[in-house]
Amino acid sequence: GAVVSQHPSWVICKSGTSVKIECRSLDFQATTMFWYRQFPKQSLMLMATSNEGSKATYEQGVEKDKFLINHASLTLSTLTVTSAHPEDSSFYICSAERTPGNTIYFGEGSWLTVV
């Protein structure tokens, strides 16, 4: 079956630093990927839609300069949390939309803790 890999699975970083999370489709191409954030005991909230070769589309209230998204290839999207603060601590999960066809597959998620 199709696999979406996220790396790292968990990361701890200091306040003020930046951290990059990768979302990689291992055995299929994905023109579109989606990034979600989930705070403890809450639901998933869509942050942005990542489009290969073009700028990401951000949801209302999500700062595009703080959450940098790069989708430079058909198998990789990255989310960089810049100048991280403790309130950015969360579970970040991506999904990838298979091309052709449009089935989506979720990654295993990445835990970010900012101390």
Place this chain on the structure above:
Amino acid sequence: SQQGEEDPQALSIQEGENATMNCSYKTSINNLQWYRQNSGRGLVHLILIRSNEREKHSGRLRVTLDTSKKSSSLLITASRAADTASYFCATAPRGAGNKLTFGGGTRVLVKP
């Protein structure tokens, strides 16, 4: 709000009992999906029901969809301890492709 609503928020049952949870959403949809999430882990896709379908089965899972009421239900029959997890509905609004809107989730505890 981006989210739909699910109820109950939490459910505690004995092994062997059935678990039912409901989801309501706000917009016209292409399909509705149910996912399971074990604590701290990624999502497991359970079932997808299209807007022109009213009921779908998969193993011990039964999903209904009522587009007139903008609601769906997930029934897990003969529950097992391994079914302990959070369950989320997610809708794909018309014209939004796979940009999913998730419900608030139901935390299910199945006691052995």
